Amino acid sequence: MLGLAVPSLYCWLMKKNLRLKLPDSVPPMVSQSLAPTFVTMIIFTTIFVIKYACTFTPYGNLFTLVSTLIGKPIAAFGANPVSLIIVFTLMNLIWFFGVHPNAILMPYMPILTLVNLANQEAFLAGNALPYLTFAVVATCVQIGGAGNTLGLCIASFFAKSEKYKAMRKLVTPANIFNINEPVIFGFPVMLNPLYFFPMVFSPAIVGLVTYGLCQIFTFNINPTIAMPWVTPGFVTAFFQGGLSLLLVWILAVFIDFILYLPFFLIDDKNTLKLEQENTK
Numbered sequence: 001m002l003g004l005a006v007p008s009l010y011c012w013l014m015k016k017n018l019r020l021k022l023p024d025s026v027p028p029m030v031s032q033s034l035a036p037t038f039v040t041m042i043i044f045t046t047i048f049v050i051k052y053a054c055t056f057t058p059y060g061n062l063f064t065l066v067s068t069l070i071g072k073p074i075a076a077f078g079a080n081p082v083s084l085i086i087v088f089t090l091m092n093l094i095w096f097f098g099v100h101p102n103a104i105l106m107p108y109m110p111i112l113t114l115v116n117l118a119n120q121e122a123f124l125a126g127n128a129l130p131y132l133t134f135a136v137v138a139t140c141v142q143i144g145g146a147g148n149t150l151g152l153c154i155a156s157f158f159a160k161s162e163k164y165k166a167m168r169k170l171v172t173p174a175n176i177f178n179i180n181e182p183v184i185f186g187f188p189v190m191l192n193p194l195y196f197f198p199m200v201f202s203p204a205i206v207g208l209v210t211y212g213l214c215q216i217f218t219f220n221i222n223p224t225i226a227m228p229w230v231t232p233g234f235v236t237a238f239f240q241g242g243l244s245l246l247l248v249w250i251l252a253v254f255i256d257f258i259l260y261l262p263f264f265l266i267d268d269k270n271t272l273k274l275e276q277e278n279t280k
Helices: 002-015 026-033 038-055 062-078 081-096 102-124 132-140 148-156 162-176 181-185 193-216 232-279
Strands: none
Touching: 002 148, 026 062, 038 062, 038 181, 081 102, 081 193, 102 132, 102 193, 132 193, 148 162, 148 193, 162 181, 162 232, 193 232
16 A cells, blocks of 8 residues: 555655756756655655654554554455465466466465464464464465476376376476476466366365365464475475474375376377377
């Protein structure tokens, strides 16, 4: 919200010609850099006044006011497992049609950050994690990259065609480290109707299964442990949640594999047939 409000106020004030005007003898580079001086002073003064006025509210300060009136409603809407599953399903849907999933992931990042910080604060204070189920589901809804393509890479080990025997040597090592562009563009998965169902709906199926397991079993997660995004999922799962989270991660990969396998076998069969026809 501030990212839109402050630039809008800046542009509006600049259009009102509230510029610092310097003599023509001043180099343009200098005069242009100093032109917004009055506008900047107005914006900073406005922010300080608002911040000071918030000390007289029941919230005590601006940050608590924003987090209470804006942060909590947003968190209530977005920081739950169902919303997480919907967002990652939409990410896979647009990725299938060629739009990078960051178009949806980036607007959702504030929610992910909020959840992670809340879990970290609770963990360090020795309290129960407020978003434990969310964290467990988040570990499993995207494995190997958008589209849960690690399951497809495992399915490629059942290939009979030369194309996919060669392809699996290329895509599997990269996908283990969450780099899935080779499989997305190489098979291809993108814009390939054969893989539409497993690619788009795997987060929903895996997410719902994981959510159900969270209602039955107890999990413990250390949210203060952060790994680089290229760290293999099984490593991150084990260090953050121990053996229990690792087993859930393995189950999620197995479900992804089962979802992709029948479609891959059809694709491999068609490819093998073409290869045999071309060798005649």
